[in-house]
Amino acid sequence: MIPFPDGYLRAVSERCKKNDVLLILDEVATGFGRTGKMFGCEHERVSPDLLAMGKGLTGGYLPLAATMTTKRIYDAFLGDYDEMKQFHHGHTYTGNPIACAAAIANLEVFEREKVIESLKEKIEFLEEELKRFYDLPHVGDVRQKGFMVGIELVKDRETKERFPMGLRIGFSVARRAIGKGVFLRPLGDIIVLMPPLSTKIEELKFLCDVVYEGIDKI
Numbered sequence: 001m002i003p004f005p006d007g008y009l010r011a012v013s014e015r016c017k018k019n020d021v022l023l024i025l026d027e028v029a030t031g032f033g034r035t036g037k038m039f040g041c042e043h044e045r046v047s048p049d050l051l052a053m054g055k056g057l058t059g060g061y062l063p064l065a066a067t068m069t070t071k072r073i074y075d076a077f078l079g080d081y082d083e084m085k086q087f088h089h090g091h092t093y094t095g096n097p098i099a100c101a102a103a104i105a106n107l108e109v110f111e112r113e114k115v116i117e118s119l120k121e122k123i124e125f126l127e128e129e130l131k132r133f134y135d136l137p138h139v140g141d142v143r144q145k146g147f148m149v150g151i152e153l154v155k156d157r158e159t160k161e162r163f164p165m166g167l168r169i170g171f172s173v174a175r176r177a178i179g180k181g182v183f184l185r186p187l188g189d190i191i192v193l194m195p196p197l198s199t200k201i202e203e204l205k206f207l208c209d210v211v212y213e214g215i216d217k218i
Contacts, residue, residue: 001150
């Protein structure tokens with residue numbers, strides 16, 4: 001859960017264009033509003049040559065992924081069968097109609113309910129809530145990009161020394177949170193918060209309270 005520094009993606013994109021290198025971005029986790037914009041690359045006005053998307057495409061209801069590409073790449077594989085330009089590859093469940101219907105319905109909700117626009121207030125609220133986590137002596141860093149948060153737990157904040165893996169601090173915090181009605185998925189001792197985009201302000205407050213209390217007690 002480590003965001004790119006500001007300007008990094010833009011610089012990579014410019015280098016790729018200058019050297020005629022294709023830029024491929026994986027937005028499976030960061031797409032569909034997760035970072036506060038429809039896709040994370042929009043924060044730096046970057047348009048990749050290939051973009052992988054999934055997860056949020058169906059609102060999480062059904063597994064579906066898609067790959068977007070530029071016309072230049074599309075045309076490179078477009079031709080008559082005997083030209084042998086196409087990919088001779090496919091998946092058994094490609095284009096599952098039920099998953100595609102869920103994706104279409106989800107995209108309609110995005111447009112009708114102005115999901116991206118409604119996130120701004122909630123993201124700002126979450127940012128304010130996360131500031132108090134630095135009051136906890138074993139929180140080494142708090143990283144946020146929209147509705148993606150990583151709270152890093154360390155043994156020593158000054159040296160960033162980590163806890164021995166055997167202590168399973170992140171797991172212990174998550175297990176305590178379950179008893180409070182919150183399900184977390186830590187990555188080692190990084191407490192990951194990725195609330196649904198539909199989460200209300202009061203629910204964000206409850207989430208942060210439970211995580212804060214759990215870290216404090218553990």
